Amino acid sequence: MPIALEIAANIPLFKDFDEPSLKKVANLMSCKSFQSHDIVMRKGDTADSLAFLISGKLQVVDLSEEGREIGIHFIQPGAYFGELSVIDGQPRSASVISVKLSEVAFLPSGQARELIFHHPLIAKRLLTHFAQIVRSASSQRTLLSIPNAFQRVFAQLQTFVRESKDGQVIEGLPKQHEIAIMVNTSRETVSRAIHTLMKMNILEKQGTILIVRKPEQLKHVATVGVDDPNTNKK
Numbered sequence: 001m002p003i004a005l006e007i008a009a010n011i012p013l014f015k016d017f018d019e020p021s022l023k024k025v026a027n028l029m030s031c032k033s034f035q036s037h038d039i040v041m042r043k044g045d046t047a048d049s050l051a052f053l054i055s056g057k058l059q060v061v062d063l064s065e066e067g068r069e070i071g072i073h074f075i076q077p078g079a080y081f082g083e084l085s086v087i088d089g090q091p092r093s094a095s096v097i098s099v100k101l102s103e104v105a106f107l108p109s110g111q112a113r114e115l116i117f118h119h120p121l122i123a124k125r126l127l128t129h130f131a132q133i134v135r136s137a138s139s140q141r142t143l144l145s146i147p148n149a150f151q152r153v154f155a156q157l158q159t160f161v162r163e164s165k166d167g168q169v170i171e172g173l174p175k176q177h178e179i180a181i182m183v184n185t186s187r188e189t190v191s192r193a194i195h196t197l198m199k200m201n202i203l204e205k206q207g208t209i210l211i212v213r214k215p216e217q218l219k220h221v222a223t224v225g226v227d228d229p230n231t232n233k234k
């Protein structure tokens with residue numbers, strides 16, 4: 001069933017589309033709901049569509065050489081994914097799973113390629129998106145190269161910090177097991193690392209928000225770690 005016109009209008013990739021073009025795209029798209037932990041895309045599958053997250057939250061994951069699941073990045077509402085395979089026709093390079101109840105819209109590959117190759121605005125936005133992915137992947141590879149597990153957690157938390165009227169905060173923190181697969185460690189290690197930062201008064205928990213009381217010290221421990229006998233544990 002085609003998605004509603006207002007849903008298509010709220011997808012950033014189609015911003016400033018004229019109404020006839022938007023209607024055409026909306027009529028080609030379909031929508032599907034996914035429960036938490038459902039597989040939205042599976043690595044190795046044939047690319048049959050370009051996907052858009054309408055609501056919810058997804059995570060892109062892959063496997064290390066040891067077979068451990070590694071979280072690459074999260075997908076937030078408004079974002080699209082699966083474009084690499086749509087463009088080059090190769091199998092999906094990673095899997096995408098739902099973190100919570102999510103609504104995903106799909107545009108068939110043929111129509112997606114037509115938009116990408118014949119619409120300059122779409123091509124420009126896609127190139128900008130690719131640049132962001134490359135930068136993010138480069139940063140994540142650097143983070144994963146850190147041998148100390150606690151320090152990897154500290155560095156990952158640093159990427160979540162945002163400025164607010166009350167100073168630096170971490171809002172919408174992923175669950176501990178989600179952070180664990182992002183930094184190739186255990187959920188228990190993530191829990192211990194966060195608890196260590198709270199004991200050092202670097203972080204303070206207020207409801208669902210973490211207040212960064214000592215931003216410079218968080219940057220320091222993310223760079224050099226802490227002198228703790230447990231920090232080398234995986």
